[in-house]
Amino acid sequence: MLFNKRITGHANLILRRGRVHRLDYLRCVLTAAAAQADHIVVTGDITNLALETEYEAARALLDGLARAVEVTVVPGNHDIYLPSVHRERRFAHHFEPFMRSDLPQFARDLPAGPFPFVKLRGPLAIIGLSSAVPRPPFVSAGYVGHHQLEALAQLLAHPEVARRMPVLLIHHPPVDARWRAVRLRDGLVDAEALRHTLAGLSRGLVLYGHTHVRVRCHIPTAAGSIHVVSASGAALDHPDDAVRAGLNEYHFDADGGIDSVDSHVVDPSDLSLRSTAIAARRSCL
Numbered sequence: 692m693l694f695n696k697r698i699t700g701h702a703n704l705i706l707r708r709g710r711v712h713r714l715d716y717l718r719c720v721l722t723a724a725a726a727q728a729d730h731i732v733v734t735g736d737i738t739n740l741a742l743e744t745e746y747e748a749a750r751a752l753l754d755g756l757a758r759a760v761e762v763t764v765v766p767g768n769h770d771i772y773l774p775s776v777h778r779e780r781r782f783a784h785h786f787e788p789f790m791r792s793d794l795p796q797f798a799r800d801l802p803a804g805p806f807p808f809v810k811l812r813g814p815l816a817i818i819g820l821s822s823a824v825p826r827p828p829f830v831s832a833g834y835v836g837h838h839q840l841e842a843l844a845q846l847l848a849h850p851e852v853a854r855r856m857p858v859l860l861i862h863h864p865p866v867d868a869r870w871r872a873v874r875l876r877d878g879l880v881d882a883e884a885l886r887h888t889l890a891g892l893s894r895g896l897v898l899y900g901h902t903h904v905r906v907r908c909h910i911p912t913a914a915g916s917i918h919v920v921s922a923s924g925a926a927l928d929h930p931d932d933a934v935r936a937g938l939n940e941y942h943f944d945a946d947g948g949i950d951s952v953d954s955h956v957v958d959p960s961d962l963s964l965r966s967t968a969i970a971a972r973r974s975c976l
């Protein structure tokens with residue numbers, strides 16, 4: 692199975708993913724992000740096949756970014772591609788500097804790293820979750836797990852977190868209206884349990900990746916609502932502005948309220964970034 696997973700992944704890379712990822716787009720996005728942001732968050736996937744050479748190249752890129760701006764990372768399913776990668780903690784080995792927690796007592800020691808971690812930055816509590824687990828070929832679903840969710844509930848109740856705006860980073864979508872069979876193959880298997888853990892919040896922001904399309908939606912809670920926004924890839928080539936490489940830009944007020952959410956996409960004609968709208972939906976998928 693392990694052999695087949697990388698074979699199918701490599702075939703996918705050659706036949707599809709390899710054709711649509713462009714290094715010049717990635718450089719354009721990273722340069723703009725480093726120039727504009729106080730803090731860059733990456734919600735995976737960082738690699739395609741979780742090869743050591745991919746990890747090393749990605750680490751070098753992120754180290755370059757981190758010289759200009761703080762960087763935070765959570766893993767995607769491609770970053771924890773095989774059980775051996777998971778077991779040998781290869782992602783944590785390479786990316787631990789971008790996942791350091793200010794409240795490490797709440798982090799569970801998972802193979803992907805210490806999750807949930809939190810960075811307390813001004814009015815924000817930036818919380819990293821891991822939904823990346825190794826799967827058989829043709830399955831890319833994520834799973835947070837009850838140990839991590841239990842720790843997340845405790846973390847959210849900590850006074851230093853509770854008085855801030857929680858910004859959660861996760862690779863898989865927390866809201867997904869696709870057929871159950873599709874969710875089990877490609878979604879977040881325990882999304883409902885995650886939403887239940889967040890149900891006591893009056894506000895929050897969840898940022899995710901995985902689906903390669905920029906959309907935004909809300910999770911209503913008893914006391915308010917949580918914004919959910921997805922990012923596309925940083926290197927993807929595609930005719931649709933909602934999919935092509937770009938970045939999302941978030942501004943917060945002094946209390947952590949969201950001032951604005953803007954999206955910028957690479958213009959293929961001159962490799963500049965231009966503004967684009969993020970479609971608002973009832974459900975993100």
Ligand SMILES: [Fe+2]
Pocket residue numbers: 735736767768769831862900901902
């Ligand atoms: Fe993914």
